Amino acid sequence: MKSSDKHEKIIRAAVKVFAKKGFFSARISDIAKAAKVADGTIYLYFNNKFDILISVFDEEIGKFIAQTKKLVDQEETPQKKIEIFALKHLSMAKENKSLAEIIQMELRQSHKLIKEYRKTIFSEYVDIISNIIRQGQEKGIFREDVKPGIAKRAFFGALDEMTRLWVLSPKPPYDIEDTAKQISNMFLIGINSK
Amino acid sequence: MKSSDKHEKIIRAAVKVFAKKGFFSARISDIAKAAKVADGTIYLYFNNKFDILISVFDEEIGKFIAQTKKLVDQEETPQKKIEIFALKHLSMAKENKSLAEIIQMELRQSHKLIKEYRKTIFSEYVDIISNIIRQGQEKGIFREDVKPGIAKRAFFGALDEMTRLWVLSPKPPYDIEDTAKQISNMFLIGINSK
DNA sequence: GGCCGCTAAATGAATAATCATTCATCTGGT
DNA sequence: ACCAGATGAATGATTATTCATTTAGCGGCC
Known part of the structure; x- marks a missing residue:
């Protein structure tokens, strides 16, 4: 899978999760799950939450x-x-x-x-x-x-x-x-x- | 000290601390310190953050x-x-x-x-x-x-x-x-x- | 007036739960 | 066989909340 795909997928998932739970209550694992990606993978594309x-x-x-x-x-x-x-x-x-x-x-x-x-x-x-x-x-x-x-x-x-x-x-x-x-x-x- | 005083003091302190740090970043101990009260005292007047x-x-x-x-x-x-x-x-x-x-x-x-x-x-x-x-x-x-x-x-x-x-x-x-x-x-x- | 004993209020150290972040390990493609 | 990319369990830090203990105020008693 091309790396840009994952970046995009994570952003899209994050939009949904942040909208639903708010930034502070959203867990990285929520976003990971929504993006169908491992928690750690998120840190390959983003520095932090x-x-x-x-x-x-x-x-x-x-x-x-x-x-x-x-x-x-x-x-x-x-x-x-x-x-x-x-x-x-x-x-x-x-x-x-x-x-x-x-x-x-x-x-x-x-x-x-x-x-x-x-x-x-x-x-x-x-x-x-x-x-x-x-x-x-x-x-x-x-x-x-x-x-x-x-x-x-x-x-x-x-x-x-x-x-x-x-x-x-x-x-x-x-x-x-x-x-x-x-x-x-x-x-x-x-x-x-x- | 009348209990209403403490309630008031905590509210006032909380307004300042929340304004400065935001709700999620504000620690109970910050509010307690600003109100010159022990952390636990806050829970005598409020159920939770x-x-x-x-x-x-x-x-x-x-x-x-x-x-x-x-x-x-x-x-x-x-x-x-x-x-x-x-x-x-x-x-x-x-x-x-x-x-x-x-x-x-x-x-x-x-x-x-x-x-x-x-x-x-x-x-x-x-x-x-x-x-x-x-x-x-x-x-x-x-x-x-x-x-x-x-x-x-x-x-x-x-x-x-x-x-x-x-x-x-x-x-x-x-x-x-x-x-x-x-x-x-x-x-x-x-x-x-x- | 001074001394007890009692209770409500206050304290803050200890607890316990939550999560962001890391990293040793694994995997699929070439 | 190699390795970039992916994994997710383990770590470590942070803090809300609890609760055993202390303190302060007050009424009654001698």
């Missing part, structure tokens, strides 16, 4: 951010960009519930390492929003007195909170597209210049 | 929610209620940073017990918002097509995300009152009926 978590973030979240950027770039108007961002964010939570759960739960830990990591990755993501807002302001579409640094967090926070609701509930209580529309609308009206 | 965390939530967050409700009730218009809610939320994060940190980090754990607890306590809190929105809709101040269930989360999420920023940074990068104004404005415009 933490390293697994960080790898999950890096690889899975990295992919997601790249996809989002691409989608946003394809849209013409700032309004459309905001809408597609909201839709992509919420769809991801629905389609990849385990990962969403991990981001919701584990990326919030107060552990120093995670704290640092989170700052970087969150910034990269929410800065997509502030860039859109600045573009919109330059075009005179969004109000000048809106501070992109605050607005980006308000918008992200709103989406993130909806995600939390889904992660906690067995079934999405609202329709994804409706919700994305509703939230981006509210936000767009809130920062509109006319 | 988890019980300490839950007590922190119950007692401290309970107080906070009660205060918020009272403040909101004192305001006349739905707009003012929204504004005061935002201000109270952000002020609390500034004045009681350790507790805010614990709410941000530990109340998001994926542990079953915490998950359940969180549902209840968050609902109680965000329902303050949806009630305001419904009142506003009845008076014709807020748009009818806004769903209170979504809007309440969008608004709470926005505030929560600003809190996260402060918890992560050594100093609040924005002025509390400005931020509260900016966010409630954006939200109020976004749901306004005219």
Whole structure:
């Protein structure tokens, strides 16, 4: 078996196990069992338990951010960009519930390492929003007195909170597209210049 | 020494220790030392480590929610209620940073017990918002097509995300009152009926 | 007032359980 | 026959929890 296969298998298993039990309560042997691999094998691919978590973030979240950027770039108007961002964010939570759960739960830990990591990755993501807002302001579409640094967090926070609701509930209580529309609308009206 | 003193002392110590090290990394002996009490004493007042965390939530967050409700009730218009809610939320994060940190980090754990607890306590809190929105809709101040269930989360999420920023940074990068104004404005415009 | 005896509260060393990590051994492919 | 990769039992460290022992406060008694 090619080594990359095992790496992948372990990451996938870890996503499930972390989502189910949380990072601290998850045992290496749980992940090993889920990946159908011996406990020790995990240490051939990862330095330690933490390293697994960080790898999950890096690889899975990295992919997601790249996809989002691409989608946003394809849209013409700032309004459309905001809408597609909201839709992509919420769809991801629905389609990849385990990962969403991990981001919701584990990326919030107060552990120093995670704290640092989170700052970087969150910034990269929410800065997509502030860039859109600045573009919109330059075009005179969004109000000048809106501070992109605050607005980006308000918008992200709103989406993130909806995600939390889904992660906690067995079934999405609202329709994804409706919700994305509703939230981006509210936000767009809130920062509109006319 | 009255027994209630010790209970209080342990809770206070736990808030600090949990905020600093996180629940899982915090040792009972850390809390005992911070409370100037023997390790075993803690078990005279709490059943186990988890019980300490839950007590922190119950007692401290309970107080906070009660205060918020009272403040909101004192305001006349739905707009003012929204504004005061935002201000109270952000002020609390500034004045009681350790507790805010614990709410941000530990109340998001994926542990079953915490998950359940969180549902209840968050609902109680965000329902303050949806009630305001419904009142506003009845008076014709807020748009009818806004769903209170979504809007309440969008608004709470926005505030929560600003809190996260402060918890992560050594100093609040924005002025509390400005931020509260900016966010409630954006939200109020976004749901306004005219 | 000082002295007992009693009980609740407090102590912290010892226990016991849990797991991350290691490493001596094995295996399948070439 | 070789060896990179895989194995999983054993190790060792960590800590939540327990409990035998100590301490402190208090009421009654001389």
